[in-house]
Amino acid sequence: xxxxxxxxxxxxxxxxxxxxxxxxxxxxxxxxxxxxxxxxxxxxxxxxxxxxxxxxxxxxxxxxxxxxxxxxxxxxxxxxxxxxxxxxxxxxxxxxxxxxxxxxxxxxxxxxxxxxxxxxxxxxx
Numbered sequence: 001x002x003x004x005x006x007x008x009x010x011x012x013x014x015x016x017x018x019x020x021x022x023x024x025x026x027x028x029x030x031x032x033x034x035x036x037x038x039x040x041x042x043x044x045x046x047x048x049x050x051x052x053x054x055x056x057x058x059x060x061x062x063x064x065x066x067x068x069x070x071x072x073x074x075x076x077x078x079x080x081x082x083x084x085x086x087x088x089x090x091x092x093x094x095x096x097x098x099x100x101x102x103x104x105x106x107x108x109x110x111x112x113x114x115x116x117x118x119x120x121x122x123x124x125x
Contacts, residue, residue, distance in 0.1 A: 023073075024069070034069055038062045041062065045058055048119040048123075050115060057111055058115065061107070065101065068100055068104050069101055072100070072101055075093060075094065
Protein backbone atom coordinates (compact mmCIF):
# COMPACT_ATOMS: atom_id res chain seq x y z
CA UNK A 1 0.00 0.00 0.00
CA UNK A 2 1.44 3.36 -0.97
CA UNK A 3 1.43 6.24 1.53
CA UNK A 4 -1.35 8.82 1.23
CA UNK A 5 -0.72 11.85 -0.94
CA UNK A 6 0.23 15.15 0.69
CA UNK A 7 -1.46 18.37 -0.29
CA UNK A 8 0.83 20.58 -2.36
CA UNK A 9 -1.44 23.63 -2.34
CA UNK A 10 -4.67 25.07 -0.98
CA UNK A 11 -6.84 23.59 -3.73
CA UNK A 12 -5.50 20.10 -3.17
CA UNK A 13 -6.07 20.49 0.59
CA UNK A 14 -9.62 21.57 -0.15
CA UNK A 15 -10.12 18.55 -2.43
CA UNK A 16 -8.88 16.20 0.31
CA UNK A 17 -11.19 17.84 2.87
CA UNK A 18 -14.18 17.54 0.52
CA UNK A 19 -13.29 13.88 -0.10
CA UNK A 20 -13.47 13.35 3.67
CA UNK A 21 -16.87 15.03 3.87
CA UNK A 22 -18.09 12.97 0.91
CA UNK A 23 -16.83 9.72 2.48
CA UNK A 24 -18.48 10.53 5.82
CA UNK A 25 -21.77 11.55 4.22
CA UNK A 26 -21.89 8.28 2.30
CA UNK A 27 -20.84 6.03 5.18
CA UNK A 28 -22.31 7.66 8.29
CA UNK A 29 -26.07 7.42 8.76
CA UNK A 30 -26.07 9.87 11.67
CA UNK A 31 -24.30 12.51 9.58
CA UNK A 32 -27.01 12.18 6.93
CA UNK A 33 -29.65 12.56 9.66
CA UNK A 34 -27.95 15.71 10.99
CA UNK A 35 -27.70 17.17 7.47
CA UNK A 36 -31.40 16.45 6.85
CA UNK A 37 -32.35 18.14 10.12
CA UNK A 38 -30.09 21.10 9.27
CA UNK A 39 -31.82 21.55 5.90
CA UNK A 40 -35.23 21.44 7.61
CA UNK A 41 -34.08 24.01 10.20
CA UNK A 42 -32.77 26.35 7.50
CA UNK A 43 -36.06 26.10 5.61
CA UNK A 44 -37.97 26.77 8.85
CA UNK A 45 -35.73 29.76 9.51
CA UNK A 46 -36.62 31.29 6.15
CA UNK A 47 -40.32 30.49 6.48
CA UNK A 48 -40.57 31.83 10.04
CA UNK A 49 -38.35 34.85 9.45
CA UNK A 50 -35.83 34.43 12.24
CA UNK A 51 -33.57 37.39 13.09
CA UNK A 52 -29.92 37.84 12.11
CA UNK A 53 -28.85 36.98 15.64
CA UNK A 54 -30.96 33.83 15.58
CA UNK A 55 -29.45 32.93 12.18
CA UNK A 56 -25.99 33.31 13.70
CA UNK A 57 -26.93 30.91 16.49
CA UNK A 58 -28.57 28.42 14.10
CA UNK A 59 -25.66 28.40 11.64
CA UNK A 60 -23.09 28.10 14.44
CA UNK A 61 -24.91 25.14 15.97
CA UNK A 62 -25.39 23.40 12.61
CA UNK A 63 -21.68 23.74 11.88
CA UNK A 64 -20.82 22.53 15.40
CA UNK A 65 -22.94 19.37 15.19
CA UNK A 66 -21.87 18.46 11.64
CA UNK A 67 -18.23 19.26 12.43
CA UNK A 68 -18.33 17.05 15.52
CA UNK A 69 -19.92 14.25 13.50
CA UNK A 70 -17.03 14.47 11.01
CA UNK A 71 -14.52 14.49 13.87
CA UNK A 72 -16.23 11.45 15.40
CA UNK A 73 -15.92 9.63 12.07
CA UNK A 74 -12.18 10.38 12.00
CA UNK A 75 -11.77 9.24 15.62
CA UNK A 76 -13.62 5.99 14.91
CA UNK A 77 -11.40 5.32 11.88
CA UNK A 78 -8.23 5.95 13.88
CA UNK A 79 -9.41 3.80 16.79
CA UNK A 80 -10.28 0.97 14.39
CA UNK A 81 -6.84 1.28 12.78
CA UNK A 82 -5.02 1.29 16.13
CA UNK A 83 -7.19 -1.39 17.73
CA UNK A 84 -8.74 -3.76 15.17
CA UNK A 85 -9.78 -6.10 17.98
CA UNK A 86 -12.35 -4.95 20.55
CA UNK A 87 -10.69 -3.23 23.51
CA UNK A 88 -12.16 -1.41 26.51
CA UNK A 89 -10.09 1.74 25.87
CA UNK A 90 -11.12 1.78 22.22
CA UNK A 91 -14.74 1.62 23.35
CA UNK A 92 -14.18 4.55 25.74
CA UNK A 93 -12.67 6.65 22.93
CA UNK A 94 -15.54 5.90 20.55
CA UNK A 95 -18.26 6.34 23.17
CA UNK A 96 -16.79 9.63 24.39
CA UNK A 97 -16.59 11.04 20.86
CA UNK A 98 -20.20 10.00 20.27
CA UNK A 99 -21.13 11.62 23.59
CA UNK A 100 -19.71 14.93 22.39
CA UNK A 101 -22.09 14.84 19.44
CA UNK A 102 -24.99 13.92 21.68
CA UNK A 103 -24.34 16.91 23.96
CA UNK A 104 -24.03 19.28 20.98
CA UNK A 105 -27.17 17.88 19.35
CA UNK A 106 -29.20 18.19 22.56
CA UNK A 107 -27.98 21.75 23.09
CA UNK A 108 -28.81 22.57 19.48
CA UNK A 109 -32.29 21.11 19.88
CA UNK A 110 -32.83 23.21 23.01
CA UNK A 111 -31.71 26.37 21.19
CA UNK A 112 -33.97 25.42 18.28
CA UNK A 113 -36.94 25.16 20.62
CA UNK A 114 -36.12 28.57 22.12
CA UNK A 115 -35.88 30.15 18.66
CA UNK A 116 -38.70 28.40 16.82
CA UNK A 117 -41.38 27.50 19.40
CA UNK A 118 -42.56 31.08 20.07
CA UNK A 119 -43.03 31.67 16.33
CA UNK A 120 -44.84 28.37 15.85
CA UNK A 121 -47.00 29.06 18.91
CA UNK A 122 -47.91 32.48 17.49
CA UNK A 123 -48.91 30.93 14.15
CA UNK A 124 -50.99 28.21 15.80
CA UNK A 125 -52.72 30.60 18.23
